[in-house]
Amino acid sequence: MSTxxxxxxxxxxxxxxxxxxxxxxxxxxxxxxxxxxxxxQEILLSADDAERVAQSLLRAAAHARRFEPKTDQEP
Known part of the structure; x- marks a missing residue:
């Protein structure tokens, strides 16, 4: 099973x-x-599909940030 x-x-x-x-x-x-x-090893994307990939990467980044350790931020 893949992680x-x-x-x-x-x-x-x-x-x-x-x-x-x-x-x-x-x-x-x-x-x-x-x-x-x-x-x-390569893919040619339309502008709309490139935007879909970018949005997917943003969703993945938001999910990945949940794994980052919390840092104490003092003013």
Whole structure:
């Protein structure tokens, strides 16, 4: 079983139609974020899909921050 949880709201494929897909996932144990391009080493995205990937990365970053230790902030 993988410790990574993929963003199920993200479904982005290469604009050329070759089936290449982007996956953004967060490690459920330590909060690291994985950006994977499945089936190849590069992907060509439309502007809308690039924005979807960016939003997914922002969601993953927000989730990952929950794993960061709290620091005491004094004025």
């Amino acid at each position: 990574f949880r993929s963003d199920l709201d993200l479904e982005v494929y290469d604009v050329t139609g070759n089936g290449v897909q982007v996956d953004v996932a967060t490690n459920a144990l330590n909060g690291t974020v994985r950006l994977a391009v499945l089936f190849t």
